[in-house]
Amino acid sequence: MYQPPHFKEERLEVQHALIKAHPFGLLISVGEDGPEANGLPFYLDATAGPLGTLKVHMARANGQWRSIDDQKVLVVFQGPQAYISPSLYATKRETGKVVPTWNYCMVQASGIARVHEDAEWLHKQITALTQGHEGKRAAPWAVTDAPDSFIQSQIRGIVGVEIEISAISGKWKMSQNRNEADRKGVIEGVGDPEVSDLVREYGDLKH
Numbered sequence: 701m702y703q704p705p706h707f708k709e710e711r712l713e714v715q716h717a718l719i720k721a722h723p724f725g726l727l728i729s730v731g732e733d734g735p736e737a738n739g740l741p742f743y744l745d746a747t748a749g750p751l752g753t754l755k756v757h758m759a760r761a762n763g764q765w766r767s768i769d770d771q772k773v774l775v776v777f778q779g780p781q782a783y784i785s786p787s788l789y790a791t792k793r794e795t796g797k798v799v800p801t802w803n804y805c806m807v808q809a810s811g812i813a814r815v816h817e818d819a820e821w822l823h824k825q826i827t828a829l830t831q832g833h834e835g836k837r838a839a840p841w842a843v844t845d846a847p848d849s850f851i852q853s854q855i856r857g858i859v860g861v862e863i864e865i866s867a868i869s870g871k872w873k874m875s876q877n878r879n880e881a882d883r884k885g886v887i888e889g890v891g892d893p894e895v896s897d898l899v900r901e902y903g904d905l906k907h
Contacts (some may be wrong), residue, residue: 709870765860790881816860
């Protein structure tokens with residue numbers, strides 16, 4: 701990933717927080733027929749390995765799993781993002797020397813994929829994934845709410861993939877390359893509270 705120094709986010713806890721907040725990642729691999737990518741909901745086990753481990757399942761009918769066991773893969777997670785109009789910049793009014801751009805947060809994680817067909821591993825993965833999303837609900841649904849025979853039949857239709865992260869990079873492009881007046885214009889005019897907060901935060905950090 702292209703990373704100008706002022707856009708780098710190297711804090712692992714911040715990278716992990718984005719993955720947990722935006723867990724629908726793009727799993728990218730290269731097989732005999734070329735590149736392949738699938739969007740999948742990942743579970744991050746931050747305690748497994750120095751950089752954490754990603755766990756996911758996919759439909760058995762999805763052929764990607766057949767070519768990735770013991771192969772290096774890449775997973776991309778996208779966080780808050782927004783189009784930035786030149787009209788938001790004070791510089792536009794002063795000199796006109798501005799162009800449109802895009803603000804965004806992204807984490808890319810890579811590692812060796814391990815395929816799991818074991819029912820026990822898959823049960824643990826779907827349980828952890830479900831608890832992570834249902835836990836915030838007033839009346840959370842649990843895997844055990846469904847008949848065990850039904851869950852087992854569903855498990856037979858999926859395959860698990862485990863990726864211990866060997867390399868991870870974060871890019872938070874949030875107007876750090878603009879002056880204070882331009883950043884203020886983005887904060888006030890972009891229309892996305894998450895992006896506004898990040899522009900404010902990363903401007904203060906002086907990345």
